[in-house]
Amino acid sequence: MTLGDDFLREKLKERVEEHAFRQLRLQGGKIDFCSNDYLGIVKNNLLTGQASHFRQGSTGSRLLTGNYALIEKAEKNIADFHEADAGLIFNSGYDANLGIMSSVPRKGDTIFYDQLSHASIRDGIRLSFAQSFSFQHNDLDHLEQKLKEARGNSFVVTESVFSMDGDLAPLNELTGLTGRYGAKLIVDEAHATGVIGKKGAGLVQELGLHKKCFARIHTFGKAVGSHGAIVLGSESLRDFLINFSRPFIYSTALPESSIVAIKEGYHLFPNMNKEREHLTTLITEFQEASLTLSKLKSFTPIQGVILGGNENARKLAQQLSEYNLDVRPILYPTVPRGAERLRIVLHSFNTMEELSLLIRCLKN
Numbered sequence: 467m468t469l470g471d472d473f474l475r476e477k478l479k480e481r482v483e484e485h486a487f488r489q490l491r492l493q494g495g496k497i498d499f500c501s502n503d504y505l506g507i508v509k510n511n512l513l514t515g516q517a518s519h520f521r522q523g524s525t526g527s528r529l530l531t532g533n534y535a536l537i538e539k540a541e542k543n544i545a546d547f548h549e550a551d552a553g554l555i556f557n558s559g560y561d562a563n564l565g566i567m568s569s570v571p572r573k574g575d576t577i578f579y580d581q582l583s584h585a586s587i588r589d590g591i592r593l594s595f596a597q598s599f600s601f602q603h604n605d606l607d608h609l610e611q612k613l614k615e616a617r618g619n620s621f622v623v624t625e626s627v628f629s630m631d632g633d634l635a636p637l638n639e640l641t642g643l644t645g646r647y648g649a650k651l652i653v654d655e656a657h658a659t660g661v662i663g664k665k666g667a668g669l670v671q672e673l674g675l676h677k678k679c680f681a682r683i684h685t686f687g688k689a690v691g692s693h694g695a696i697v698l699g700s701e702s703l704r705d706f707l708i709n710f711s712r713p714f715i716y717s718t719a720l721p722e723s724s725i726v727a728i729k730e731g732y733h734l735f736p737n738m739n740k741e742r743e744h745l746t747t748l749i750t751e752f753q754e755a756s757l758t759l760s761k762l763k764s765f766t767p768i769q770g771v772i773l774g775g776n777e778n779a780r781k782l783a784q785q786l787s788e789y790n791l792d793v794r795p796i797l798y799p800t801v802p803r804g805a806e807r808l809r810i811v812l813h814s815f816n817t818m819e820e821l822s823l824l825i826r827c828l829k830n
Contacts, residue, residue, distance in 0.1 A: 485776035486797050496792035497820050499810050504661050504767050505734075505741045506815035507691030513730050520722035529708070532719030540725050541696065544732060548667060548684065549676050550698035554707050555725075557717050559656050559685035560586040562695035564593065565711035566652065566681060567623070570703070571596035575618035578609060580635070582628050584654060596621075603628075606639050613647040620649040621680070626669035627657035630801055630809060632768030637669060641678040650680035660689025661745070661767060665736035690731035694720050741814035748812045748821055755825045762807075769810040770796075771828065779806040789827050791820075 481487040493501075503509055524532040537555060545553035556562035567590025571577050575596040579587060582603045591598045597617070601609040613620060622644050624635045637653070644651045655668040663672035668684065670676050681703060685695040697707060707714055745767055752769055753761075762770035773779045779795035786793045786808075796809045810824070 484798070485780060486799065493792055496787065496790050497816070497823075498792055498813060499816065499820075499824060500792050500794040501811060501813070502657070502688035503691065504689040504745065504811070504813055505666075505691070505738050506813055507689070507731060507734060509813070509815055512734055513691060513727050520726050522721050522723050524719040524721045526719070527715060527717060528719045529715060534722065536722050537719065537725050540729050543729070544684070544696050545698055547732060547736070548682065548698050549671060550682065552701045552704040553696045553698045554704045554714065555720065555728075556695045556697065556714060557720055558693065559654075559683065559687060559695040560589075561713045561717065562683045562685070562697050563587045563654060564590040565707060565713040566683070566697050567591050568593035568712065569707065569710040570681075571598075571619065571621050576616040576620045577623060578612050578616075578620065578649070579623040580604065580625070580628075582631065583623060583625060584629055584656070587623055587625075587654060591623075603631075604633070604636055606636065606643055609640075610643060610647075613643070613649060616647070616649065620647065621652060622649050623652045623654075625654045625656065627655075627662065627766050627768065629657055629768065630796060630807075631762050631770055632657075632764030632766045633762070634669060634766070637673055637675055641675050645678065651678065652681045652683075653679055654683045656683065656685040656688060656695075657766065657768060659684045659686075660731075660735040660738075661742065664739070666738070666742065667736070686728050686731060689735060690728065691734075692727040692731050693724055694728060738814070744814050745812060748816060748818070751818065751821055752810070752812065752825065755828075757825070757828055759828060767812040769812065771808045771810060773806055773808065774804050776806050779808060783808060786824070786827055789823065791824055791827065793824070 526532040541553045541555055556565055563586035571594045573595035577591055577596050577598040579600055580603055581600040599612050601612055626635050653670055658668040660666040662669045670679055670682055681697055681699040683697055686692040749765055760772040776797040783793055783795040793808050793810055796807050798806055
């Protein structure tokens with residue numbers, strides 16, 4: 467026992483009693499229906515190891531000794547692919563959302579964010595000096611009511627593919643609404659990168675809305691098979707983040723080895739059309755399956771089965787594990803009470819036989 471940690475153990479005890487205690491676990495060779503490796507770049511070891519020939523450390527932050535030609539070239543290439551004027555790489559998607567939301571909206575400004583926005587968006591907003599309000603999930607009428615009361619510069623923040631429900635933001639309507647009210651739209655494309663669109667460029671580009679967004683965030687730790695993220699926008703936005711975004715200013719830069727892996731991922735996924743087609747087949751099969759359990763409507767790799775109650779979600783996940791299926795429960799407080807679920811993630815490497823096994827187990 468460590469002296470003085472009683473207050474920590476009291477809070478942990480509450481989590482245990484609520485069946486919400488989190489623990490790290492290994493995947494253990496089970497059939498993967500839980501990771502964000504949508505296209506199998508990691509599972510199939512498609513990044514060839516070229517990164518090992520480059521430096522493993524960057525020696526400092528980008529503003530000190532950590533900047534180098536390779537990372538600036540990668541930013542330019544990725545921005546060009548996503549049809550953006552400029553981009554700035556952050557060490558993770560969490561850092562990117564924290565970095566833009568905490569610095570760009572200033573005191574006197576107003577932020578409106580979808581109530582199902584990722585924790586990294588919400589944490590960034592907490593650090594901002596702007597006032598903030600949530601709007602009901604994908605509810606444009608509710609958002610418009612809020613926009614009428616905006617002060618200063620107004621920002622609307624959403625995800626293109628929502629990480630827990632797997633549904634899409636109504637981006638066509640959102641860009642129209644933000645345009646009418648002069649609000650700046652920020653879209654997190656984390657779960658759309660590599661998956662949505664003919665080349666996996668994301669939902670914004672697939673809809674031709676990239677010029678109507680103030681900023682986009684694309685992450686590399688999911689379908690791209692690497693780590694890090696980029697904020698895309700204008701040259702002025704890039705300069706502003708370099709000058710005012712604390713997660714960027716005070717973090718040691720990603721090393722050359724990471725940037726090489728990111729560049730290789732961007733070389734691979736635009737051409738992985740067969741993998742995206744197979745994903746679509748799996749998604750359709752799962753959506754058309756008849757289950758007694760409540761299933762969320764989603765046409766993305768993220769599929770939700772609502773169970774209600776942490777214990778119910780844990781129990782069913784354990785039962786699936788006995789059939790060698792790795793499906794993770796999502797518990798309160800990550801999702802609201804009553805919305806506890808299995809978050810099933812489909813991948814291009816999952817076979818129809820594996821999906822059939824999963825569906826049969828869910829029917830039992």
